[in-house]
Amino acid sequence: MPPVGAGTVTTPAGVRAAGVHCGIKADRPDLALVVTDAPAAAAALFTTNRVAAAPVQVCRAQVARGQAQAVVINSGNANACTGLQGLRDAWEMVDLTAAALGLARDLVLVASTGVIGVPLPMARLREGIPAAARALGPHGDRAAEAIRTTDAFPKTGAVQVEIGGRPVAVGGMAKGAGMIHPRLATTLAVLTTDAAVAPAVLRQALREAVDASFNRISVDGDTSTNDTVIALATGAAGHPPVRTVAEPGFAVLRDALTALARHLALLVVRDGEGATKVVEVAVTGARSAAEAQRAAEAVMTSPLVKTAFYGTEPNWGRILAALGRSGAEVDPDRVTVTLGGVEVVRGGVGVADRLPAAAAAMREPAFTVAIDLGLGTGAWHGWTCDLTEGYVRLNSGYLT
Amino acid sequence: MPPVGAGTVTTPAGVRAAGVHCGIKADRPDLALVVTDAPAAAAALFTTNRVAAAPVQVCRAQVARGQAQAVVINSGNANACTGLQGLRDAWEMVDLTAAALGLARDLVLVASTGVIGVPLPMARLREGIPAAARALGPHGDRAAEAIRTTDAFPKTGAVQVEIGGRPVAVGGMAKGAGMIHPRLATTLAVLTTDAAVAPAVLRQALREAVDASFNRISVDGDTSTNDTVIALATGAAGHPPVRTVAEPGFAVLRDALTALARHLALLVVRDGEGATKVVEVAVTGARSAAEAQRAAEAVMTSPLVKTAFYGTEPNWGRILAALGRSGAEVDPDRVTVTLGGVEVVRGGVGVADRLPAAAAAMREPAFTVAIDLGLGTGAWHGWTCDLTEGYVRLNSGYLT
Numbered sequence: 001m002p003p004v005g006a007g008t009v010t011t012p013a014g015v016r017a018a019g020v021h022c023g024i025k026a027d028r029p030d031l032a033l034v035v036t037d038a039p040a041a042a043a044a045l046f047t048t049n050r051v052a053a054a055p056v057q058v059c060r061a062q063v064a065r066g067q068a069q070a071v072v073i074n075s076g077n078a079n080a081c082t083g084l085q086g087l088r089d090a091w092e093m094v095d096l097t098a099a100a101l102g103l104a105r106d107l108v109l110v111a112s113t114g115v116i117g118v119p120l121p122m123a124r125l126r127e128g129i130p131a132a133a134r135a136l137g138p139h140g141d142r143a144a145e146a147i148r149t150t151d152a153f154p155k156t157g158a159v160q161v162e163i164g165g166r167p168v169a170v171g172g173m174a175k176g177a178g179m180i181h182p183r184l185a186t187t188l189a190v191l192t193t194d195a196a197v198a199p200a201v202l203r204q205a206l207r208e209a210v211d212a213s214f215n216r217i218s219v220d221g222d223t224s225t226n227d228t229v230i231a232l233a234t235g236a237a238g239h240p241p242v243r244t245v246a247e248p249g250f251a252v253l254r255d256a257l258t259a260l261a262r263h264l265a266l267l268v269v270r271d272g273e274g275a276t277k278v279v280e281v282a283v284t285g286a287r288s289a290a291e292a293q294r295a296a297e298a299v300m301t302s303p304l305v306k307t308a309f310y311g312t313e314p315n316w317g318r319i320l321a322a323l324g325r326s327g328a329e330v331d332p333d334r335v336t337v338t339l340g341g342v343e344v345v346r347g348g349v350g351v352a353d354r355l356p357a358a359a360a361a362m363r364e365p366a367f368t369v370a371i372d373l374g375l376g377t378g379a380w381h382g383w384t385c386d387l388t389e390g391y392v393r394l395n396s397g398y399l400t
Numbered sequence: 401m402p403p404v405g406a407g408t409v410t411t412p413a414g415v416r417a418a419g420v421h422c423g424i425k426a427d428r429p430d431l432a433l434v435v436t437d438a439p440a441a442a443a444a445l446f447t448t449n450r451v452a453a454a455p456v457q458v459c460r461a462q463v464a465r466g467q468a469q470a471v472v473i474n475s476g477n478a479n480a481c482t483g484l485q486g487l488r489d490a491w492e493m494v495d496l497t498a499a500a501l502g503l504a505r506d507l508v509l510v511a512s513t514g515v516i517g518v519p520l521p522m523a524r525l526r527e528g529i530p531a532a533a534r535a536l537g538p539h540g541d542r543a544a545e546a547i548r549t550t551d552a553f554p555k556t557g558a559v560q561v562e563i564g565g566r567p568v569a570v571g572g573m574a575k576g577a578g579m580i581h582p583r584l585a586t587t588l589a590v591l592t593t594d595a596a597v598a599p600a601v602l603r604q605a606l607r608e609a610v611d612a613s614f615n616r617i618s619v620d621g622d623t624s625t626n627d628t629v630i631a632l633a634t635g636a637a638g639h640p641p642v643r644t645v646a647e648p649g650f651a652v653l654r655d656a657l658t659a660l661a662r663h664l665a666l667l668v669v670r671d672g673e674g675a676t677k678v679v680e681v682a683v684t685g686a687r688s689a690a691e692a693q694r695a696a697e698a699v700m701t702s703p704l705v706k707t708a709f710y711g712t713e714p715n716w717g718r719i720l721a722a723l724g725r726s727g728a729e730v731d732p733d734r735v736t737v738t739l740g741g742v743e744v745v746r747g748g749v750g751v752a753d754r755l756p757a758a759a760a761a762m763r764e765p766a767f768t769v770a771i772d773l774g775l776g777t778g779a780w781h782g783w784t785c786d787l788t789e790g791y792v793r794l795n796s797g798y799l800t
Contacts, residue, residue, distance in 0.1 A: 051720045081732060082749065116715075181725075220704060222704050222718070301621075303787075317625075318516070321451060321624065323451065324449035348451075392792055396708065396711030396713070
C-alpha cells in the first residue's frame with residue numbers, strides 16, 4: 001500500500017473545504033464544510049447502533065442516490081436522541097447548506113458529533129453555514145480542526161496513486177477519540193478523491209477500506225450513535241472512469257483508500273481518550289477468522305488488560321483470562337503469547353525469565369500482542385489503546 | 401426473603417474454619433480452611449471461562465460425588481495457567497488437607513485466587529495447611545479475611561430460617577473485587593448450612609441462588625479463571641432431610657441461600673476495585689428476558705456509562721448508546737430511562753429540566769437506573785459499580 005503523507009480532504013483536485021466557529025462550542029471551531037466543484041460519486045457507511053442519530057438517518061437517505069456535492073458537519077452536539085425536532089434540524093442543516101451553495105438539496109450530506117440528547121442550537125447554524133460557505137478554499141486542515149470533539153489533535157492525511165496513467169489523490173480527515181469500537185469505529189470521517197469511479201464501485205472500495213481500518217480499532221468498547229464514513233470522488237483526475245471492480249483501477253483506489261483510512265484509524269487510537277500507547281492485538285491459529293476476531297476483541301476491550309498496558313505490566317494471565325471468556329474456542333495448552341516480540345507464554349504456561357524483557361518492550365509507545373491459539377488458520381488483528389486515569393478524568397467530567 | 405445479619409461460615413452448626421498466614425502473601429492471611437464435623441452434602445458452580453485454573457479442574461472432579469468435609473483455599477496465587485505442575489500442586493493441596501485432618505482425599509475441595517501464571521509456593525502450603533488445621537474453630541471471620549485479594553474488606557453474613565420446625569442457619573463468605581461479571585461473577589464464595597438436604601437438591605438451590613446474585617453483578621466485565629461457589633450442608637440442624645425440590649424445605653433453603661448470596665454479591669460490587677458507588681441497572685419491556693439481560697449488561701459494562709456514574713453526571717445519551725449497541729431490539733422512540741427515581745428520558749428524548757435532580761440522586765452511594773424498552777415483557781436486573789481513577793491505579797500497578 002502507498003505511504004500516507006501530508007495532506008487533507010482538499011488535496012484531491014476539485015475539493016474545497018472550510019472550518020469555522022459558529023458558537024455550538026464556546027471558543028473552538030465547530031462547523032465544517034467539504035464541497036466538490038461538481039456533483040461527485042458518493043458512498044458512506046454508518047453506525048450499527050440501533051440508536052442512530054438524526055443526521056445518520058438523513059445522511060443514509062441522501063447518500064443512497066450515489067451522488068453528492070457537499071458535506072456539512074458540526075461538532076459539539078451529536079443531534080442524537082433528539083426526537084422529531086432532531087430530524088427537522090438535520091434536514092434544515094441540509095437545506096441551509098444547499099441554499100448557501102446554490103445546490104439541490106439532494107446533493108448535501110450531513111453529520112454531527114458531540115454531546116447526545118441536547119437539541120441543536122439552530123440559530124447558530126443559520127448564521128454559521130452561510131459563513132462557512134463564504135470561507136471555502138483549500139482549507140482541509142481547518143475542516144479537520146472543526147470536527148474535533150475530545151480529540152487532542154486533528155487527523156488528516158493524503159496519498160498519491162496512479163490510475164489509467166493519471167495521478168490520483170486521496171485525502172481525508174477523521175475525528176476520535178471515544179465511543180470507538182470495531183463496529184464502524186470512527187465517529188466521523190470524510191475521504192475525498194479526484195479519481196473517476198462509479199458510485200457502486202466506490203462503495204465497495206470504501207467497505208473494504210473500512211474493514212481493514214476503522215473496523216479494527218477500539219478505544220473503549222462503546223459504539224457511537226453517530227458513526228459516519230463518507231467518500232466523495234470528483235473525477236477531476238481525468239482518467240477513464242472505473243466502472244467495475246474487475247478493472248485494475250479498482251484495486252489501486254481501494255488500496256489507496258485503505259492506506260489512508262488505516263492512517264486515520266491509527267491516529268484515532270493514538271488519540272484515544274487518555275491513551276498513552278497504541279497496541280496491536282494479532283490473533284492467529286483460531287478455528288475461524290470470526291473466532292480470531294472475537295478473541296482479539298476480548299483482549300482489546302478488557303479493562304484489566306488495558307490497565308496492564310498502561311502500567312507496562314506483562315500480566316499475561318489477564319490476556320489468557322480474556323481469551324478464555326471470549327467465546328472463541330481456546331485450549332490453554334496450545335496458546336502462545338508474545339508481548340512486544342518477547343514470547344511470554346508457550347503452551348498456556350509462562351516462559352521463565354521473560355517478564356523483564358516484555359515489560360521493557362511494553363514501555364514503547366506502540367507494540368504488538370501476538371496470540372497464537374494453535375487450533376486452526378483463522379486470523380484477525382486490530383488496534384487498541386491503554387486505559388488510564390486520564391480516561392476516567394476526561395469522561396467523568398464531560399458535561400460538567 | 402429473610403434478612404441477612406451478622407455471621408460467617410461457622411454460624412451453622414457443625415462447621416469450623418481457620419484463616420492463617422502461610423507466606424504466599426507478604427504479610428496478610430492467605431490460607432483458609434472450612435471443615436465440617438462429618439461428611440456434608442456438597443455442591444459447587446464454577447467459572448465458564450475456557451481457561452480454568454488447576455484448582456477449578458480438581459474441585460469440579462471432587463465435588464461431583466456430592467459429598468465433602470473440607471474446603472482449602474489460598475489467596476495470593478490463582479494457580480491458573482500453571483500447566484501440569486499446577487494440577488499436581490492442586491492435588492497436593494487436597495492431599496495435604498486430607499492428611500492434616502485425617503480425612504479421605506475424596507472429601508476435600510480446593511480453590512485458589514490471586515495472580516495468574518505463577519507456580520504455587522508449595523513449601524509454604526506444606527507448612528501452612530497443617531497449621532490451619534490446628535487453628536480450626538468458630539473462626540469464619542478469619543477464613544473470610546484469608547481469602548481476600550484486592551478486597552478492601554472481608555465479606556461474610558448469615559441468615560436464620562426454619563425447616564421442619566427446627567432452626568436452620570446459612571452462613572457464608574465471598575471475595576471480590578475484580579474480574580467480576582455475570583457469568584458466575586464471584587471469584588470465590590463458600591456457603592454453609594446446617595440444613596439436611598440431598599446433594600442434588602442442594603445443587604439446584606445453589607444454582608437458583610447464584611442466578612439471582614453472583615450471576616447479576618459486574619465490576620469490570622472480565623471473567624475469572626478461578627470462579628468457584630461452594631455450598632456445604634452439614635445436616636446438623638436435625639430436621640428430616642429435604643430430598644426433593646417439591647418439599648417445602650427446598651424453597652426455604654433456596655430463599656435463604658439466595659438472600660445470603662445476594663448480600664455477599666452486593667458486598668463484592670460495593671468493594672469493586674476503586675468503586676465509590678453501587679448501581680442497580682433494571683431493564684423492563686424487552687422482547688425477552690435474555691434481551692433484557694443483554695441490554696442491562698451493555699449498560700453495566702460501558703466504561704463511558706461507568707465513568708459518568710463516577711462523575712455523577714446524568715449523561716443518559718451514553719446509556720442510550722449502550723442500549724443501541726447491545727444486540728437487544730431497541731426502538732429509541734419507546735425508551736424510558738429513570739436515574740435514581742428521576743425520569744430523564746421519555747420516548748427516547750430527554751425530559752426537560754430533570755438533569756439537576758438526577759445528578760443529585762446520583763450522588764447517593766447506591767441508586768437505580770431503570771430502563772423500560774417498551775417492547776415486551778422481558779425483564780432483568782443486575783448491579784454494577786462506577787469506573788474510577790482508583791480502578792486504573794490499582795490495576796496498572798498490580799504486579800509491580
